[in-house]
Amino acid sequence: MEYYSFLDEIEKEEMKKMADEIDSEEAYYTIQDALKNLDYTRLVEKRELIEKQIEKREDLSPLAQKYWSYKIENSRTQDTLRKLQYRISYLSAEDKEQLEQIKIWEKEDILQDDFFTKEEREMQIKTLQALIYQEGVYSFLFQRNEERKERYFQTIQESSKLIDITTFLSEKEKQYFISLLAKVETKAKMKEIVQKAKRKNYSYEEQRISQKKEAILTAVRDSSLEEKWIYQIQEAKYIAELEAIIEQLKWQFDQ
Known part of the structure; x- marks a missing residue:
């Protein structure tokens, strides 16, 4: 929310x-x-x-x-x-005062803009402060903001891909997190949304691993292989590890 x-x-x-x-x-x-x-x-x-x-x-x-x-x-x-x-x-209603005030406000915005590096922001501020005519100031600001917009949408695309490749979120959950990216205005907020999606994905993975471990341990306890395999099962941290253990167990049972 x-x-x-x-x-x-x-x-x-x-x-x-x-x-x-x-x-x-x-x-x-x-x-x-x-x-x-x-x-x-x-x-x-x-x-x-x-x-x-x-x-x-x-x-x-x-x-x-x-x-x-x-x-x-x-x-x-x-x-x-x-x-x-x-x-x-x-x-202000006066042109010159308007321009000076806009330069002050834009400097504030540039300092907080995390779509640019610190060095880029410093250079942008120097350039802005050196401009004195209306045409030059607005031309620079439009150019800077267009570049910012390009980086903004590029970050949305990159963040969307990171959410989309999660393996345990449903399609509805992925689309929900992706839709939130367009509701924020900073790179930090986009990163925060991606991290929330990853944490939710990880919690689902943990649940799946826990369920799979319990199922495998139940099968192992009913066999003569318990002591040999139980440690490996309990220490497994990924689904792929558990699937590899299952394949090895299948081979053992077939012998």
């Missing part, structure tokens, strides 16, 4: 209680799909609301309007849109 930024805390708590009471995977992910769609609808509505604010700012140059529209279009969380809404309302 934490990645649905357009749901309030009461809604999240109510939905969490409802989800906890469901024992069907299909029903659980039906609820998640509904929440995802509601969250997206509110995102679009918030974007449209701020776009209307921009239209009312007749003091903004065409380049400035294009800049703010671009920022809104590529924002995905409630916090970011609130920040943009505040910035637009705070913005």
